[in-house]
Amino acid sequence: MLSGVDLDVERGKINVVIGGSGAGKSVILKHLIGLLKPDRGQILVDGEDLVPMDDVELLRVRTKFGMLFQYAALFDSMTVEENVMFPLIEHRRRQLSKARMREIVQEKLHSLGLHNIEKKYPAELSGGMRKRVGLARAIVLEPEILFYDEPTTGLDPIATKNVDEMIADISARLGVTSLVISHDMASTFRIGHRVSMLYKGRIVASGTPEQILRHPDPNLREFISTSQAVELLPPDPAADADDGSA
Numbered sequence: 001m002l003s004g005v006d007l008d009v010e011r012g013k014i015n016v017v018i019g020g021s022g023a024g025k026s027v028i029l030k031h032l033i034g035l036l037k038p039d040r041g042q043i044l045v046d047g048e049d050l051v052p053m054d055d056v057e058l059l060r061v062r063t064k065f066g067m068l069f070q071y072a073a074l075f076d077s078m079t080v081e082e083n084v085m086f087p088l089i090e091h092r093r094r095q096l097s098k099a100r101m102r103e104i105v106q107e108k109l110h111s112l113g114l115h116n117i118e119k120k121y122p123a124e125l126s127g128g129m130r131k132r133v134g135l136a137r138a139i140v141l142e143p144e145i146l147f148y149d150e151p152t153t154g155l156d157p158i159a160t161k162n163v164d165e166m167i168a169d170i171s172a173r174l175g176v177t178s179l180v181i182s183h184d185m186a187s188t189f190r191i192g193h194r195v196s197m198l199y200k201g202r203i204v205a206s207g208t209p210e211q212i213l214r215h216p217d218p219n220l221r222e223f224i225s226t227s228q229a230v231e232l233l234p235p236d237p238a239a240d241a242d243d244g245s246a
Helices: 025-032 055-062 080-092 098-111 127-139 157-174 185-191 209-214 218-225
Strands: 014-018 065-068 145-149 177-182 194-199 202-207
Touching: 014 025, 014 157, 014 185, 025 145, 025 177, 065 127, 080 098, 080 127, 098 127, 127 157, 145 157, 157 177, 157 185, 177 185, 185 209, 194 209, 194 218, 202 209, 202 218, 209 218
Parallel strands: 014 177, 014 194, 065 145, 145 177
Antiparallel strands: 194 202
């Protein structure tokens, strides 16, 4: 359950929300894409409040979003081409021919280093390749905002590093705004421009990676230190106290 969450997502940056299991990270994501609505407050996207919107209005705003689900969530019965083409069929079938859709699918796959796999099925791909196909599907409509739900879950260290590089590359190359939900500290501090810690339904700390590593909040420091993936820095007594907003 969330309680008074105050989260700002910086445009054009990789924003990471960290926190333990049950902290509410996935709930935040569901609110941001309009699957859940808060009891009170606002969810602003380019100045528009999602909370009072009906399904038609939400559908319009959601075209700004791309989503990479945990484990990629590809359709097992569809080929790679069919998976990536799915959003185009749903939202662009009146504007684009099937031939043009295939061209776009190939362009997105190639941009992620995926070649000659259009006719393969998800079961024939490695975990890292499935993540890349999932990202190709997420960017096929050229969204302004990309959401990543635990993108490195279930991957080995090499595949994790590859996915991190993929996220950083897409962010820089397309200039999209990224929000990553993660409990992977090595990944967080490798790619994050801004990090926010969610604890018991509230944002308890937010800032640059270095500010987070120096933050005095005991729950944040315990969470990071137990990961054994990054080294905490001593709190800076001269730094301005963080008010907990993000």
